[in-house]
Amino acid sequence: MSIIEDTKQLVQGAVMAGMSKAIALAPDRWIPGGTPDPLISHRHGHIGRPTTRIDGPLKVAGAAPFAAEFPMEGMVYAALANSTIAKGRIVELDTRTAEEAPGVIAVMTHRNAPRLSPPPAFMSSPKAAGGDSLPVMQDASIHWNGEPVAVVIAQTQEQANHARSLVRVTYEAEPAITSLGAAKARGSRTAMFMGQPLHDEVGDADAALAASAVNVDASYSTPRHNHNAIELHGVTVAWQDGVLRIHDASQLVAHEAWTLAQMFGIDEDKVVVTSPFVGGGFGGKCLWQHQVLAAAASRMVGRPVRLVLSREDVYRLVGGRSNTEQRVALGADPDGRIKAIIHEGVTPKTAFNAMPEPFILPTRSAYASETIKLDVQAVELDMLSNTFMRAPGESVGTFALESALDELAHKLDMDPIELRIRNEPEKDPTNGLPFSSRHIVEAWRAGAERFGWSARKPASGTVRDGEWLVGMGCATATYPYYRMPGGAARITLTREGHATVDIAAHEMGMGTATTHTMVAAERLGLPLEAVTFNYGDSTLPGVVLAGGSQQTASIGASVIAAHRALVKELLKLAGNDSPLAGLKPDEVGGTDCGLCKLDDPALYESYASILGRAQRVSVCVEASPSAPMEIMHWSMHSHGAMFCEVRVHAVTGEVRVSRFLGSFDCGRILNPKTAGSQFRGGIIMGLGLALMEETRFDERSGRIVNPSLSEYHVPVHMDVPEIDVIWTDIPDPHAPMGARGIGEIGITGTAAAVANAVFNATGKRVRDLPITLDKLM
Amino acid sequence: MTISVNGVEAMLPSDPRVSLLDLLREQLGLSGTKKGCDQGACGACTVLVDGERILSCLALAVQYDGRSVTTIEGLGTAECPHPLQSAFIAHDGFQCGYCTPGQICSAMGMIEEVRRGTPSHVTSDITAEVIPFSRDEVRERMSGNLCRCGAHNGIVDAIATLLPEAAE
Numbered sequence: 001m002s003i004i005e006d007t008k009q010l011v012q013g014a015v016m017a018g019m020s021k022a023i024a025l026a027p028d029r030w031i032p033g034g035t036p037d038p039l040i041s042h043r044h045g046h047i048g049r050p051t052t053r054i055d056g057p058l059k060v061a062g063a064a065p066f067a068a069e070f071p072m073e074g075m076v077y078a079a080l081a082n083s084t085i086a087k088g089r090i091v092e093l094d095t096r097t098a099e100e101a102p103g104v105i106a107v108m109t110h111r112n113a114p115r116l117s118p119p120p121a122f123m124s125s126p127k128a129a130g131g132d133s134l135p136v137m138q139d140a141s142i143h144w145n146g147e148p149v150a151v152v153i154a155q156t157q158e159q160a161n162h163a164r165s166l167v168r169v170t171y172e173a174e175p176a177i178t179s180l181g182a183a184k185a186r187g188s189r190t191a192m193f194m195g196q197p198l199h200d201e202v203g204d205a206d207a208a209l210a211a212s213a214v215n216v217d218a219s220y221s222t223p224r225h226n227h228n229a230i231e232l233h234g235v236t237v238a239w240q241d242g243v244l245r246i247h248d249a250s251q252l253v254a255h256e257a258w259t260l261a262q263m264f265g266i267d268e269d270k271v272v273v274t275s276p277f278v279g280g281g282f283g284g285k286c287l288w289q290h291q292v293l294a295a296a297a298s299r300m301v302g303r304p305v306r307l308v309l310s311r312e313d314v315y316r317l318v319g320g321r322s323n324t325e326q327r328v329a330l331g332a333d334p335d336g337r338i339k340a341i342i343h344e345g346v347t348p349k350t351a352f353n354a355m356p357e358p359f360i361l362p363t364r365s366a367y368a369s370e371t372i373k374l375d376v377q378a379v380e381l382d383m384l385s386n387t388f389m390r391a392p393g394e395s396v397g398t399f400a401l402e403s404a405l406d407e408l409a410h411k412l413d414m415d416p417i418e419l420r421i422r423n424e425p426e427k428d429p430t431n432g433l434p435f436s437s438r439h440i441v442e443a444w445r446a447g448a449e450r451f452g453w454s455a456r457k458p459a460s461g462t463v464r465d466g467e468w469l470v471g472m473g474c475a476t477a478t479y480p481y482y483r484m485p486g487g488a489a490r491i492t493l494t495r496e497g498h499a500t501v502d503i504a505a506h507e508m509g510m511g512t513a514t515t516h517t518m519v520a521a522e523r524l525g526l527p528l529e530a531v532t533f534n535y536g537d538s539t540l541p542g543v544v545l546a547g548g549s550q551q552t553a554s555i556g557a558s559v560i561a562a563h564r565a566l567v568k569e570l571l572k573l574a575g576n577d578s579p580l581a582g583l584k585p586d587e588v589g590g591t592d593c594g595l596c597k598l599d600d601p602a603l604y605e606s607y608a609s610i611l612g613r614a615q616r617v618s619v620c621v622e623a624s625p626s627a628p629m630e631i632m633h634w635s636m637h638s639h640g641a642m643f644c645e646v647r648v649h650a651v652t653g654e655v656r657v658s659r660f661l662g663s664f665d666c667g668r669i670l671n672p673k674t675a676g677s678q679f680r681g682g683i684i685m686g687l688g689l690a691l692m693e694e695t696r697f698d699e700r701s702g703r704i705v706n707p708s709l710s711e712y713h714v715p716v717h718m719d720v721p722e723i724d725v726i727w728t729d730i731p732d733p734h735a736p737m738g739a740r741g742i743g744e745i746g747i748t749g750t751a752a753a754v755a756n757a758v759f760n761a762t763g764k765r766v767r768d769l770p771i772t773l774d775k776l777m
Numbered sequence: 778m779t780i781s782v783n784g785v786e787a788m789l790p791s792d793p794r795v796s797l798l799d800l801l802r803e804q805l806g807l808s809g810t811k812k813g814c815d816q817g818a819c820g821a822c823t824v825l826v827d828g829e830r831i832l833s834c835l836a837l838a839v840q841y842d843g844r845s846v847t848t849i850e851g852l853g854t855a856e857c858p859h860p861l862q863s864a865f866i867a868h869d870g871f872q873c874g875y876c877t878p879g880q881i882c883s884a885m886g887m888i889e890e891v892r893r894g895t896p897s898h899v900t901s902d903i904t905a906e907v908i909p910f911s912r913d914e915v916r917e918r919m920s921g922n923l924c925r926c927g928a929h930n931g932i933v934d935a936i937a938t939l940l941p942e943a944a945e
């Protein structure tokens with residue numbers, strides 16, 4: 001963003017910093033989570049029991065409806081034409097031939113598109129969802145190579161696709177900055193992330209590094225990545241009686257509805273976004289131009305429109321993860337105590353988004369060191385805005401940090417696990433906050449035992465099996481606990497003992513619907529079948545992002561708030577004739593289809609009895625949790641100990657991952673079955689990050705040159721060994737249900753564990769991802 | 778010109794550009810077959826034609842005159858699933874579920890290929906009459922079906938339940 005935006009963020013940041021000081025010093029009991037969630041002590045209920053997905057039968061039968069599968073009367077199809085220059089103007093736009101092609105209803109361009117306001121960019125206000133702040137098809141200017149310049153609307157997809165090829169565009173190109181080198185030459189600025197500069201200093205790290213007996217100092221680089229959810233981004237939209245209805249694949253339905261309302265200049269409640277199933281998100285299923293263009297096209301032709309991006313379109317329209325150049329320097333004394341940590345580097349973004357890849361985040365709370373210097377410099381390119389992709393920051397930041405730890409261990413001739421344990425901090429090393437719950441050492445010990453770490457040969461290149469060199473490596477995984485403001489939930493309880501929980505949350509495969517049915521059932525004291533969990537609809541309460549691994553905390557805190565309101569209401573209805581008479585809401589909880597006194601379960605009354613006596617069919621409450629102050633009062637982080645065994649072909653350099661174990665400390669695990677899948681899924685994306693994934697960006701033209709699943713490689717079955725996952729299951733006393741998020745941590749640490757194993761196998765240190773065979777030959 | 782889809786006769790489209798995938802999804806309302814790339818790179822669109830697995834996005838519908846197609850909807854339903862569908866649920870062989878119909882149809886075709894003795898890249902003896910199933914055979918032969926959610930372990934476990942011989 002501009003300097004003005006930065007300043008605005010800085011001012012907000014300063015206010016936040018002042019506030020967080022006060023919150024840090026406040027007594028625990030004033031803070032959400034200061035009194036542990038009573039569910040944490042429930043040990044034999046639904047929580048913790050491996051539970052099969054409730055939407056499983058629909059999904060395996062192909063009967064779960066995804067966004068591009070909602071039928072609509074009179075629906076027509078759209079296809080996009082994209083720019084082929086990175087910056088400049090459209091000087092000629094010939095749509096006549098396309099308009100005359102069979103089946104074509106209209107061709108929308110900047111000349112005839114409905115007038116729209118620019119999207120408020122994500123993080124610019126609480127409900128903003130825009131991937132960037134650029135106007136959508138409103139003028140002749142071009143901002144990136146691949147920006148949509150025309151939308152063809154036709155009776156069939158085939159007709160639309162053909163007519164799109166007939167749109168003729170002439171451009172006047174302007175000089176564009178499309179190479180990192182050129183952008184760096186123009187200067188960089190300290191990156192701003194969520195209102196704060198990505199810069200931390202504790203002591204004089206440069207001096208401490210120079211004075212250290214042992215040190216390592218190296219540069220690491222990571223390429224661009226794309227989310228590549230298998231479901232293509234698609235929408236089915238219609239304007240019905242002034243209401244814009246969007247069937248979308250979205251991980252922020254409420255944000256999206258608000259943002260589209262701003263753009264179209266209509267009331268927020270005139271936009272309804274539903275998204276019952278999302279075919280993979282990973283940060284990529286947010287608001288980009290396609291939803292806006294489909295809605296505008298639908299308004300223009302007065303018909304429902306379906307727009308499904310081609311795989312190439314996804315690369316052109318939906319931002320991915322930016323590349324990074326990082327330096328990590330570590331200084332230590334001869335017995336391995338770290339004295340200096342420096343982690344700094346540069347990453348590109350655009351002038352229109354607020355998302356620098358924050359690769360220093362994992363280093364902030366990682367290791368005890370008297371001196372720390374962290375810094376991210378952002379440069380601006382003329383490209384599609386980058387965005388968050390699974391564990392933004394931590395995924396690529398841990399590659400550099402945890403590779404450097406391995407290099408230091410090697411130099412010290414020390415076991416890399418012992419080095420990490422020796423540098424365990426007692427409090428957060430950068431902000432001084434106490435940890436809410438940190439059991440990484442237990443995770444390391446349990447993991448090492450299970451993986452058979454003691455069999456590892458410290459000297460590299462010494463284990464050989466025929467033509468294969470075999471090695472083991474490890475790394476720390478880490479991801480913070482987040483909870484964003486804006487949560488809210490509604491609970492409706494009927495006299496028959498059925499509860500409906502409504503919240504505008506999302507199911508992208510994480511198991512949200514299943515897990516939160518379990519949690520709500522447990523909280524209410526109901527069987528699973530007696531709870532319905534509604535989500536994926538912007539008309540439901542709450543502004544909940546499925547991102548930052550915060551959705552479980554956000555839903556959890558919202559349902560706690562709604563449940564408290566429900567209990568209060570039920571006690572009021574129960575009145576003086578109830579065994580519960582005179583009890584306070586905090587003293588009772590749900591059990592056995594009713595309420596009981598927590599420390600004297602004999603004092604009990606069923607929901608049926610309470611509502612029956614009050615002559616009520618049902619009771620309905622809605623509530624919001626208090627602001628997420630717990631994250632400013634404690635340092636809250638999940639961790640994992642990652643173990644990898646690789647086999648590297650001595651002749652070709654081919655790398656095969658033969659074994660992998662993740663040993664996690666993420667608080668309480670709510671549903672072991674779906675949690676295991678989340679951990680594995682993250683680790684597998686981490687294997688892709690380590691060994692094959694790379695979005696190739698032509699620095700001359702600013703164009704992505706491998707926009708397909710045949711040229712952007714993701715791990716396939718043959719690349720994936722059996723992945724072992726274990727966890728401490730130690731509840732975090734300050735998190736709802738004792739659980740911290742689990743969706744992103746698996747991708748962190750994984751690439752370093754692979755790289756460190758490759759070093760152990762071959763003696764070659766690859767500091768530039770992905771680790772392809774040419775780098776090992 | 779007609780095609781049989783899950784035992785029901787359907788008209789072939791008049792537009793020869795329509796892929797078998799789009800015929801199923803857009804014209805016949807059978808959206809269980811998924812589109813992940815439309816260019817043969819992901820396997821989400823896998824269906825069975827006369828028992829063999831094909832990528833329906835790379836097939837023009839009109840080429841399938843008189844042929845018999847089985848899609849995920851023809852294999853089983855949510856209420857009455859095929860054993861392989863049940864095994865996917867039991868082993869959590871999916872997360873978002875988008876690649877799942879393709880994985881299941883592909884597995885059905887794959888099992889028959891092995892039983893017919895068609896070797897793969899990991900088959901140690903390509904002249905053998907009978908190819909022993911192993912997890913590696915399954916992994917290799919399923920590698921054309923991408924899963925970005927990373928449900929690979931569960932998928933192989935689910936398929937292995939149909940193959941007592943693959944239990945290692």
Ligand code: FES
Pocket residue numbers: 811812813814815816817818819820821822823832833834835
């Ligand atoms: S949609 Fe056919 S292979 Fe991807």
Ligand code: FES
Pocket residue numbers: 230279280509870871872873874875876877923924925926927928
């Ligand atoms: S389950 Fe989501 S892509 Fe496989």
